[in-house]
Amino acid sequence: MAHRTTVYNAYQKLAEQYAALIETKPHNAYYERPAMMKMWPDLEGKKVLDAGCGPGLYAEKLLERGAIVTAFDISERMMAEARKRVGDQADLRLVDMTQPLEMFRKDQFDFINAPLCIDYVKDWRSLFKEFKRILKPGGLFQFSCGHPAFDAQYYNTSKYFDVEHVQCTWTGFGIEVVMPSYRRSLQDIFMPLIDNGFQIRQVVEPLPTVEFKKNDFRRYLSLVQRPAFLCIQSECLI
Numbered sequence: 001m002a003h004r005t006t007v008y009n010a011y012q013k014l015a016e017q018y019a020a021l022i023e024t025k026p027h028n029a030y031y032e033r034p035a036m037m038k039m040w041p042d043l044e045g046k047k048v049l050d051a052g053c054g055p056g057l058y059a060e061k062l063l064e065r066g067a068i069v070t071a072f073d074i075s076e077r078m079m080a081e082a083r084k085r086v087g088d089q090a091d092l093r094l095v096d097m098t099q100p101l102e103m104f105r106k107d108q109f110d111f112i113n114a115p116l117c118i119d120y121v122k123d124w125r126s127l128f129k130e131f132k133r134i135l136k137p138g139g140l141f142q143f144s145c146g147h148p149a150f151d152a153q154y155y156n157t158s159k160y161f162d163v164e165h166v167q168c169t170w171t172g173f174g175i176e177v178v179m180p181s182y183r184r185s186l187q188d189i190f191m192p193l194i195d196n197g198f199q200i201r202q203v204v205e206p207l208p209t210v211e212f213k214k215n216d217f218r219r220y221l222s223l224v225q226r227p228a229f230l231c232i233q234s235e236c237l238i
Contacts, residue, residue, distance in 0.1 A: 007120045008074055010170075010177045011054075015077035017173040019055035019084075025172060028116075030212035031223065032144050033058075035204050035231050036115055039142060043067040046110040049134070050090075051097060051143075052117025056082030059090045062113065070109070072097070097127060104134040114143035116229070119181040122163055124192040132196050137238040141198060147205065147230045151183045161185050189230065198234035205230060 011018070022028055044066035050059045053071035055078055062069045063086060071086075072095035073079050082092055095103065098121055112131055121127050131141050151157075155166045167180040193200065205227035213220040 006167075006178070006180050010179050011073075011075040012077050013175065013177055014170075014173055015055065015075060015081055017175055018078070019081035021173055022055055022057050024215075026208070026212045026216045026219065027172075027228070030209045030215065031206055032116060032229050032231070033061075034209055035206035035229075036113070036142065036144055037061060039202050039204060039231060039233050040065065040113075041111070041140060043111060047108065048111045048113060049104070049109045051112060051114040052120075053082055053092070054078050054117075056085035056090070056092075058113060058115055059086050059092075063089050067111070070104075097121060097130075098123070100126075101130045101134060106133055107136045108134045110136055110139050112139070112141045112143075114141070116144050118143055119145050119183075122165075122182050124184075124188070125195060128192050128196040128198065132198065132236050135236040137236060139236045140201065140233055141193075141236065142231070142233040144229050144231045145189065146181070146183065147227045148184065148186045148189065150226060150228045155183055157183065161188075163188055189232070193232070193234050197237045199237055200232065201235050202233040203230070204232075 046067050048062050048067040048069050050062055050069055050071035053059050053073050059069050059071040059082060069090035071082060071090050072093040074096050079092055079094055112135060135141060152160050157164060163182055163184045166183045167178055170177050170179050206229055208220050208223040
């Protein structure tokens with residue numbers, strides 16, 4: 001409970017600054033988001049769940065692709081920012097995805113988009129079981145997360161094979177917040193998918209774009225040598 005409360009408080013504090021910078025902050029705008037969107041299938045007329053939607057930029061992009069969008073976040077202030085961006089074009093909800101997703105019915109969605117949000121959840125097996133329940137057979141679940149090689153070095157862990165509670169201090173949004181998350185091994189990324197009947201479709205270790213190079217050359221040089229994020233698309237088997 002303390003972990004969830006800390007994450008909630010951090011995003012409540014960050015919401016306004018996060019929304020203001022999300023379109024140009026290099027790790028989001030010029031690194032993770034281009035990689036994720038390049039992986040998307042044809043979404044015209046598809047029912048899409050945008051998990052951990054934050055200020056609604058992904059929801060906006062999904063709507064532009066013709067999707068019928070439901071989006072959720074745990075933070076009321078983030079949801080307020082999302083409403084400013086997409087209005088009533090999407091079904092916006094307050095949801096804690098560490099709990100069962102009882103508000104969604106079986107086989108409800110064609111696609112689940114979960115960008116940089118599930119690292120805050122310790123138990124991926126339970127979460128992925130819920131995602132499989134609410135996905136239609138043949139539906140796709142796509143997410144991004146911290147790359148295990150990068151995270152192991154960044155957090156200087158001696159417990160690589162554990163699902164380990166970690167935290168760092170964010171300053172990139174103009175204010176300082178302590179952000180907790182869970183670091184995990186490569187096998188603890190893939191096996192919860194496989195154990196829940198998902199088939200891996202795509203795995204991408206992103207490269208920074210030219211725009212990233214123009215905006216943050218030092219970190220660009222680091223990211224062309226070693227990825228910070230991992231993007232995975234999987235299919236819900238019948």
